[in-house]
Amino acid sequence: MNREHKFALVTGCGTGSIGEALVTEYTRAGVYAIATVLPNEATDHLEKADITFFPLDVTSEESILALQRKVQELTGGYVDVLVNCAGIAYTMTAIDTDVVEVQRMFNVNVFGPMRMVRTFHDMIIQAKGCIVNIGSIGGLIPFLYGSSYNASKAALHHWGNTLRVEMAPFDVKVITYAEKVVSQSLKTSPPAWYWYGSFTGMARFLDTFGWRTVWVERGPKAFAEERYIGDVADYGVEYGRENWKEAK
Helix, strand or coil: CCCCCCCCEECCCCCHHHHHHHHHHHHCCEEEEEECCCCCCCHHHHHCCCCCEEECCCCCHHHHHHHHHHHHHHHHHCCCCCEECCCCCCCCCCHHCHHHHHHHHHHHHHHHHHHHHHHHHHHHHHCCHHHHHCHHHHHHHCCEEEEHHHHHHHHHHHHHHHHHHHHHHHCCEEECCCCCHHCCCCCCCCEEEEECCCHHHHHHHHHHHCCCHHHHHHHHHHHHCCHHHCCCCCEEEEEEEECCCCCC
């Protein structure tokens, strides 16, 4: 396959997931989408959509290396967009946190993207491509009962910030997004961060200019509002797949 095609590799594309919505939109945009699903996960939805898919467990080095070989053969050594979408959530009060569950979550949400970038960076550099980390407003402000999840997303955000600086000399873009992933990731110079929602602007403002205890006062009220759930951008069950379709 020649270089008139662009390739987007998206992790975490199970049925009804954000990843499934993204590979569908990349395909509509004329990009050759490559989806990944867990080894024992259903694939009917991808087969029906005629989307190429491979099994992947982002916590397994062996699984990632097997995927690398398959993608290398398919694309000729180019990955134009890598979307680190695979993720899990653990909701629990901070004082009742099960550290084993948190370690499992970090292994997926943080160490998974690290493994993917380490393995696929040569193909991304070859394509002068883009790395997309699916972020969350929970990485910026204290989403109630999500202290561990918030920490995993904050870690992903800050790792991505440094990765952006390190990859810039190779003409590779690194962006942290929670909306319009497809259209922005295909741009020559996309914004480094993109957040969308009725509450996100205020959240960014208060986090930047507010005092450190602002969420002690504001938090319980904000978290009780239904609209806030819609703004926790990658909290899949509440947010819903339909909200991840690209704005036309």
